[in-house]
Amino acid sequence: MNKGFSLNQATTKRWPLDELVAGCVAAGVPAVGLWREEVAEFGSDKAAALIRDAGLAVSSLCRGGFFHEADWYDDNRRAIEEAATLGTDTLVLVSGGLPGKSRDIDGARRHVSDAIGALVPDARAAGVRLAIEPLHPMFCADRCVVATLGQALEIAAAHPSDAVGVCIDTYHLWWDDQVWDQIAAAGRAGRIAAFQLADWITPLPAGVLLGRGMPGAGCVDLRRFATAVHDAGYRGYVEVEVFHEDVWSRPGPSVLAEAYAGYRAFAA
Template sequence: MRGFSLNQATTKRWPLDELVPGCAAAGVEAVGLWREEVTEYGTEKAASLVRDAGLTVSSLCRGGFFHDTGWYDENRRAIEQAHTLGTDTLVLVSGGLPGSSRDLDAARRHVGDAIGALVPDALAAGVRLAVEPLHPMFCSDRCVVATLGQALRLAQPYPAEAVGVVIDTYHLWWDDTVWDGIATAGRQGRIASFQLADWITPLPSGVLLGRGLPGTGSVDLRRFARAVRETGYDGHVEVEVFHEEVWSRPGPEVLAEALAGYQAAVA
């Protein structure tokens, strides 16, 4: 695996024009970026900032949210933005149930159809759509794709260079089928991104913000890293954490702890 990447979400309040030189000074070679912050800063300007610092963009988050009206145009914009930033990976969070629907099967079929509609745009831009399964507690409102197996089934109809999957330890650590899923994803060449975050207990009241820095929770991160490495995956390893306490700390301090957690898990 190529090495550590700091996902921008981990240091949410570290401005991009400080984060990028801070990563370069620490010897970090890649960053994962988020569309909202990149758009606010300016996409072309962000691309130049990263490029001039000698960094690469390991992924852009996020596309998806296919339950929203206007999802097609918004995802085409996301693909174009990823291309401008020079990343080949656009992370897709599928979105939840539309309106008052309780039909998970229909929602998942719609996700598959939506991905298929975007494949020509993705191939033309040289950007891979990376389907990220989220923990089942997010099914209703954020992501009806809850397991790696479901993500792989959605990707299966399309070329591996067009549609891949995300292995995120926070979302997948609970599933005893994940190891076979990682091996399958590797054989198919579909691992587009590998993300590290820990599961902390007790979860805060806002469960979305319950991720811990690597080594602070319950996940066997070394087992995940070993399983992903054994597939031949050669991409970056992103540390992506959502937690209010982490966000409140200085960016360089969080970066140092994220690096240390990565090294303990992956080295």
């Protein structure tokens, strides 16, 4: 049995944090996944106190990474500190794309590996685990050169499993016929730090990043993913993380109810 359902803040992007927390408490939801931009707008210390006083857990903070940016080191150190302040032990890393006009994707991946290595001492000192999230290959150029779970595991393998793990997101990995073996390998190595549910819907919108569907709305075999992750030994929270304008335009309580129903249908 996993720890239960967590509402990722991205799914209800326009629901103010204080209302989101109250809604989760009212619905009996035990945890939330947070995003740095929204937390910063609310105030990190204020957000930490709000969530702590409500009795909620923070399943993860998103995001660190974007190692192609010039200030990656300082920004990621701040992200680690923010995660510790919020009381979560998981900082999700989206690695970033190709720097400038570079076409050297191998070099970019080496840089990601080196950058994570540089952050490990800070993360361990703060009690925060770095969770490398592979994104769908269509995001390699500008958002994430780590495109498969196998690539994420290869980077993580150089570090202790309690310091560096992986984030498994169904939206990004459903297409890969190697993912089932990779999930099993991640479990054997103790590397699964986070698990996120979202569906793949078509046609994709013009802003492809906002093309995620609520669980059950698309073509991903979510139950197979949940079973594979559970069989691999993961017992953490299951986050529902969806980016879509139609979802964001709806009232927060309605989206929360649908997200929880999706979790119950596919991952409980």
